[in-house]
Structures are given as C-alpha cells and as structure tokens.
Amino acid sequence: xxxxxxxxxxxxxxxxxxxxxxxxxxxxxxxxxxxxxxxxxxxxxxxxxxxxxxxxxxxxxxxxxxxxxxxxxxxxxxxxxxxxxxxxxxxxxxxxxxxxxxxxxxxxxxxxxxxxxxxxxxxxxxxxxxxxxxxxxxxxxxxxxxxxxxxxxxxxxxxxxxxxxxx
Amino acid sequence: xxxxxxxxxxxxxxxxxxxxxxxxxxxxxxxxxxxxxxxxxxxxxxxxxxxxxxxxxxxxxxxxxxxxxxxxxxxxxxxxxxxxxxxxxxxxxxxxxxxxxxxxxxxxxxxxxxxxxxxxxxxxxxxxxxxxxxxxxxxxxxxxxxxxxxxxxxxxxxxxxxxxxxxxxxxxxxxxxxxxxxxxxxxxxxxxxxxxxxxxxxxxxxxxxxxxxxxxxxxxxxxxxxxxxxxxxxxxxxxxxxxxxxxxxxxxxxxxxxxxxxxxxxxxxxxxxxxxxxxxxxxxxxxxxxxxxxxxxxxxxxxxxxxxxxxxxxxxxxxxxxxxxxxxxxxxxxxxxxxxxxxxxxxxxxxxxxxxxxxxxxxxxxxxxxxxxxxxxxxxxxxxxxxxxxxxxxxxxxxxxxxxxxxxxxxxxxxxxxxxxxxxxxxxxxxxxxxxxxxxxxxxxxxxxxxxxxxxxxxxxxxxxxxxxxxxxxxxxxxxxxxxxxxxxxxxxxxxxxxxxxxxxxxxxxxxxxxxxxxxxxxxxxxxxxxxxxxxxxxxxxxxxxxxxxxxxxxxxxxxxxxxxxxxxxxxxxxxxxx
Numbered sequence: 170x171x172x173x174x175x176x177x178x179x180x181x182x183x184x185x186x187x188x189x190x191x192x193x194x195x196x197x198x199x200x201x202x203x204x205x206x207x208x209x210x211x212x213x214x215x216x217x218x219x220x221x222x223x224x225x226x227x228x229x230x231x232x233x234x235x236x237x238x239x240x241x242x243x244x245x246x247x248x249x250x251x252x253x254x255x256x257x258x259x260x261x262x263x264x265x266x267x268x269x270x271x272x273x274x275x276x277x278x279x280x281x282x283x284x285x286x287x288x289x290x291x292x293x294x295x296x297x298x299x300x301x302x303x304x305x306x307x308x309x310x311x312x313x314x315x316x317x318x319x320x321x322x323x324x325x326x327x328x329x330x331x332x333x334x335x336x
Numbered sequence: 337x338x339x340x341x342x343x344x345x346x347x348x349x350x351x352x353x354x355x356x357x358x359x360x361x362x363x364x365x366x367x368x369x370x371x372x373x374x375x376x377x378x379x380x381x382x383x384x385x386x387x388x389x390x391x392x393x394x395x396x397x398x399x400x401x402x403x404x405x406x407x408x409x410x411x412x413x414x415x416x417x418x419x420x421x422x423x424x425x426x427x428x429x430x431x432x433x434x435x436x437x438x439x440x441x442x443x444x445x446x447x448x449x450x451x452x453x454x455x456x457x458x459x460x461x462x463x464x465x466x467x468x469x470x471x472x473x474x475x476x477x478x479x480x481x482x483x484x485x486x487x488x489x490x491x492x493x494x495x496x497x498x499x500x501x502x503x504x505x506x507x508x509x510x511x512x513x514x515x516x517x518x519x520x521x522x523x524x525x526x527x528x529x530x531x532x533x534x535x536x537x538x539x540x541x542x543x544x545x546x547x548x549x550x551x552x553x554x555x556x557x558x559x560x561x562x563x564x565x566x567x568x569x570x571x572x573x574x575x576x577x578x579x580x581x582x583x584x585x586x587x588x589x590x591x592x593x594x595x596x597x598x599x600x601x602x603x604x605x606x607x608x609x610x611x612x613x614x615x616x617x618x619x620x621x622x623x624x625x626x627x628x629x630x631x632x633x634x635x636x637x638x639x640x641x642x643x644x645x646x647x648x649x650x651x652x653x654x655x656x657x658x659x660x661x662x663x664x665x666x667x668x669x670x671x672x673x674x675x676x677x678x679x680x681x682x683x684x685x686x687x688x689x690x691x692x693x694x695x696x697x698x699x700x701x702x703x704x705x706x707x708x709x710x711x712x713x714x715x716x717x718x719x720x721x722x723x724x725x726x727x728x729x730x731x732x733x734x735x736x737x738x739x740x741x742x743x744x745x746x747x748x749x750x751x752x753x754x755x756x757x758x759x760x761x762x763x764x765x766x767x768x769x770x771x772x773x774x775x776x777x778x779x780x781x782x783x784x785x786x787x788x789x790x791x792x793x794x795x796x797x798x799x800x801x802x803x804x805x806x807x808x809x810x811x812x813x814x815x816x817x818x819x820x821x822x823x824x825x826x827x828x829x830x831x832x833x834x835x836x837x838x839x840x841x842x843x844x845x846x847x848x849x850x851x852x853x854x855x856x857x858x859x860x861x862x863x864x865x866x867x868x869x870x871x872x873x874x875x876x877x878x879x880x881x882x883x884x885x886x887x888x889x890x891x892x893x894x895x896x897x898x899x900x901x902x903x904x905x906x907x908x909x910x911x912x913x914x915x
Binding site: 172173174175220223227228232233234235236237238239242243249 | 470496501502503504505506507508509517518519520521526915
C-alpha cells in the first residue's frame, strides 16, 4: 500500500505479443469467467503481467485496471515482475521450513535487496518462495534454475549468489 | 413471488420468498447488527457480525445473504450469537490500530459502536502481528489509512457499482489483504473522480477527506488577509445533522451566524453564483439550441461528474457546458467584482468555499480555474470540516440566532437553492430558459418531472413551439449508462443534468456521516432535498434571471450573460484524462 508495485524492469513487449493477446481476448471475452484464462494466456505470452499488459486486459475486457490487479495479486502464480536470468527458489515446504529455510530465504532476499516475487534491477536474479520440490532429504533446499543446493544454512547463501553473479 | 412464513425469535414473520433473514428481521423491527452490509450495494457475508442461529443449521449463518425458507426458525439474540459477534469484533481489533482518540471517526464509528454494544473489554485479546500501512495522502482530496480498514469492501462496492469507477479494490490475499488501487498507485494517478462516496460509506476511519481547516484558521489569523467564505446550496440542508438536529432541517440562518462568529470578513452565498451559473449556462443552451454548438448540452456544476467525463467519456467534453461551477464563479467574482467594489487588492483576498463535496477540493486545483493567474478558490472545505471548526470555536450552534448573508453577494433565488438536489439545476435552468425563449412569464415555475431521487429521469417540454428533451442523472454509473446509450443511438436529448453523487449534492461525499443502518432506513436524499425545495417555495424570487443582485452584477460589471468579460471570468475548459 502506498508502495508502487510497478516493475522496475523496462517493458519489452512486442507488437506481435500484443496482437496475440488481443486476439485471444477477442475470442474468449464472451465466456463466463474469462478473466482468469485471459490472464493465464497473457502470462504465457509475456512471462509476467506488468502494468502495460494488465492495461490491455482491462481495456479489452472493459473492466477496471484494479479488477485485473486484484486478481493478479490474489493468486501466487501470477507475476508482476519478469523472471530473472537466474531464478532462485527457496523451498518453504514443511520439511525445509522446520530445517530453517525461512532464514535461508530471508538471507537471499537481503543479499539481493528484493522481496518474494521480485527481480533485481539488472534483471539477473529473481526469487520466489516455493512449496515442496520433492527432495526433503536435502532440506533446506535452494534452487538456481536447474541447480539444487541442499543442507544449507543462511551463511551459505552469499557464496552461492556470488557464483552466479560472476557467470 | 410467493410469500414465506418463518419465525424470528418466536415471532411469526411473512415475507416474499428470496428475502434475506436480515431484511425479514428488519421488517418486524428486529435489528441485526451489520458491518460490511450496505443495502442494495454490498451484501457479501464477509464480516460475520450479522450472524444468527437457524434451527437445524450446522453453524451460525450470515443473515445479510441467507434467504428465508418456509417454517425456518431464526434466533437473533442467543448466547452463541452474542459470543460469536463479540469474538469477531475482537478478531477485527487484532489487526486494527485502535488509535480512536486521534481518529477522525471517533464517536462516529460503526466498529467502535459495535464494540461498545457487545461489551468488548479486552481489545488485545488476540494480540499478535499487525500489518502496518503508510497513510496515503498525496492527493488534494482523500486520505486512506489502511491501519484502520476492516476490509468490509463497502468503499469498493460503491466505487464500482454506484459510481461505475472501480479504482479501488482488494489487493493481495490473507493477512496482507489491503484495499487500494492497482500497483499501489495513489488516487491521483488512477481515474478516481474524487466524489468521496467511499468516505460516506466507510464504517470506520480508513478513508476520509483531506482536512483543510488548518489553512482556514491560518488565513483567519493573518491580519493581512481579507477572508471571504460562502457555503454551497446543500450545506444549509445538512449542517444541522452535525449538531444532532433532525435530518432535513434547514439551518441557513444559524450557519451564517456561525460563519460570522468564526471571524470571516465577509459571509456570502454560493447560491448567488448558482443564479449566475443559470444565466451563463442558460444563455449557452439557447445558443446551442439555435444551432451554435453541440447538443446535448451537459451541466458542469459537479466536479466529480466533470472528472468522470474527462476520464471515461472524453468524446462528450464538447457537450459539457463551458460555464464554471457555482464554486468557480463565486471565487472568480470575489477576486474581481467584489475586490473592486470593496477596494481590496485581490491578492490579499482568501476565498474559502464550504462544499458538500470532496471533488470540489480537486476542482479548486484545476489549472483552468483561475483568472489572470489568481486561483478562483483558495481553500475548499466540506460540511464536516465546517462543523469541526464550529465545535472547536465553542459555538453553541443550535442556540445561534438566524443571520443573513452579506448583501453584496447574498440573496439568492429559489432556483439556486435547489441546485443541491438532483434535478435542481435542470429545473432552475428551465425556469429561465423557457421564459427567455417564449419571451413571456411562464405560468408555473414547477418542473416536477425532474424532481425525485431516481437515478435517471427524463422529460419532454414544448418551449416556444419546439420540443425540448431533457434528462437528469445522478450517480456516475447511471451517467455512464446514459452516455453509452446516447452513443448507441438509443437515447437523445437536448439538455442533460448530471450530478456525480446519487441524489445530488445533498448526498455528497463531504456531507455528514450516518451509519449503514440509518442510510438503509432513512431516506437521507429526499429529506435533505425537501429542506431545499421548501426554501425554494418560500422564496420571493424563484427564477435566477429575476434576482436583483444578479441583475446588478450584470448591469454594473459583467454586461450581458455570455459577454466577453463573463467568458473571461466565468467560463472554463476541460481536458481528456485517460482511463
């Protein structure tokens, strides 16, 4: 509240993407409950739902921007920011959580200077708290794209991030 | 629809099928407390304050959304019901900042009243994490303090359904759910029309008018300032409510007395400017009717409506009357005509308006609303803010004598008084336009077809042999509907009056507050409007063009209505603002 959630990453949408979205909406807006599938398709096309995309949806669906935004922020699967080049996931599932993954997550956020669902201004890292990713034996677990790091403490986090910063 | 008979607290009740338990109970005088419920606007069963016991039901049910059934047995006041409501209140308090002493709604808060009613003693029973929100106050008209929000969504429902605007909604989910605009934008950065209907429908102090009373106090204590004040037509019909006077009491005389005692150098009447608005807008209408300019002509007195038009229907901007609102005309004339007559440098005049309206605070800041670089209005306060000033000044309002406006800009017609109610501007305009076009006194001054609180009214009059079709709309969702149908060719008119707030200014966003129960069971709009129509009936002059003060101002200063000078001072322009 009061804090802008507009993505700091410049919008790079193309005319083709916009046309594809507008066509999808035109074909589907008549059906009941069309907003969710439209937003899913938009995220499919753009990878996330920045204000520029939500404005297109609001305009085409003839609803207010706030109505789109309310839905976008209600569901965890919708993103207001693009994913980073390196997508960090920290499992906050039960096993990881009892093994201290909240500390790991908090540390990663503070090192990157961003919060859950955000992306760094250079577009390099994004971070997300995830549910169980199925390797509880390694708890607590952090992933960077397809790389998995297990049995971590918060102190391990800066070294892992540094490795990708240099890549 | 078939009737259903049920029992509420053992009392047999017969209501139409489909009625909710809440309405059924109300129909036999049993009051069920509510918090998120707003009659005809918000029935979502969210707050759980209205729960009741239904015999055989698995759990307590929310009476605001639960329909009656034959032979149902309802109990509204059992130990389980009372305990549940109390626990709900304690849970609401667990995320509420509880700073009642400094709250604008202290002693006028539905949450506070319920807590008292249900004997909530331990406000920290569920102490724990409390979400903290920054206060949003960077626009000139409204302040949002989500630390007090109870998430009832009444503001959201009014904004979306009654005003057709929908710039606020529930964002995020669970513990961090908050009411606000998309992407955390301030209201000034979204197509908010500043009408303030969110304020008059908020049960607590989560959204309220930007308080400008300190600016007025500062001006009053500045010896270099000549401070002029004038109230809008609708203020006299409502100000008494802030001092526990019955709804619909006209307090014009006491209001003027109070303004004199607050120390204003001059107390004049926006109603005189309303009469001048009719002269300017009426002249404009006649011109357009004769083919010079687009029809329909649409009134521009309501700044919430004007902003709505600029955001949502910019294609109708050429149809808006170029006449400033009465507030704007009053300000411009104080800094020109009045300054000249009084021999005061307009730079040293502070013009204060008392408005039923939060959007007038926005209108004041419009860059088009100044003359030669001087703002028309310096400070615009609401009815509620004036009441606050009167209380701080220690004035015993109900005991004040009746006083009269200063004659230099006081003494309005009945036509001006009714500006405060939906249909009033249209009726006032017709009284003048018809006489000018027919070039003879009209038989009647009453245009009853355009009176009343319906959202959309229409009438057709034959004026000098020509059919004139008019429409009167209040509530911007209704305005949107009407304009859309005009665009589709389903409707067409010569003249349209629009007021942003349902029922017009008497129900404006700056007016005295009442709880949802009162708003549902007392016809505020009609009672308040009646105070204005009674004053109209009792007026010596009931047509704007017959007002001696108005004639004098035109004779001595402005020339003819629509003259070059009148245009310079009293007309304005509009801008498309985007959605």
